[in-house]
Amino acid sequence: MIVEAARGVIAQRGAGATGLRDIAAAADVSVGTVTYHFGSVAEILNEVVVLETERFYGAIVAAVDAEPDVVTGLRMLVEPLFGDTVEVREHWRIWSDYWTAVVRRPEVAAEYAERIRVWEACLVRLVRRGTAAGVFTPAESPEVVALKLAAYSDGVATQIAQGVPDLTNRVALRWMWTFLGHELGVPSARIAGTGPDPL
Numbered sequence: 001m002i003v004e005a006a007r008g009v010i011a012q013r014g015a016g017a018t019g020l021r022d023i024a025a026a027a028d029v030s031v032g033t034v035t036y037h038f039g040s041v042a043e044i045l046n047e048v049v050v051l052e053t054e055r056f057y058g059a060i061v062a063a064v065d066a067e068p069d070v071v072t073g074l075r076m077l078v079e080p081l082f083g084d085t086v087e088v089r090e091h092w093r094i095w096s097d098y099w100t101a102v103v104r105r106p107e108v109a110a111e112y113a114e115r116i117r118v119w120e121a122c123l124v125r126l127v128r129r130g131t132a133a134g135v136f137t138p139a140e141s142p143e144v145v146a147l148k149l150a151a152y153s154d155g156v157a158t159q160i161a162q163g164v165p166d167l168t169n170r171v172a173l174r175w176m177w178t179f180l181g182h183e184l185g186v187p188s189a190r191i192a193g194t195g196p197d198p199l
Contacts, residue, residue, distance in 0.1 A: 002027045002034055003047045011090035015045050015097035042101050049098045053116045056091050061122040070130035074191055077123060078176050081153055082169040092157045120146045137185035145183050152179055
């Protein structure tokens, strides 16, 4: 209940402008109840990110893992990151706050890595499947490709959130397809779903 309430407050105000009293008020509990379970807003933010990961990526990852066509799976995995919705904007705000917190306490990232890197892990599995099927011909390991795309998409999403002129979600997706085409040895038009599949 506390984490759920904190998610709403942090998504609206940002972690830097959120205090324990704000979270307690949103959860309709006393500050003492919050501090009994959590020592700080940063600690709550860790759990918010885990909740956000499960909610935002859970169904996507399950669908991609079940998708037999790896190129379609790639689109299914990347497109939701750049949807023009309140949910997506809140998602990136939470992640942006989390990255800032991790810079201050790097040990937090290691503790939560497995629970929050599910999107990246799904991409690794997808690239492995595509490589085994002869669809992808990556020059580097699936792990490196996934890390590169995660870093690239995170950075682009942050730039969108900052309101960089002319950087729209549509432009961002075009960049992602170009990047993936280069990294996986597949025409970017095919990845984007605008080009023909080979016979």
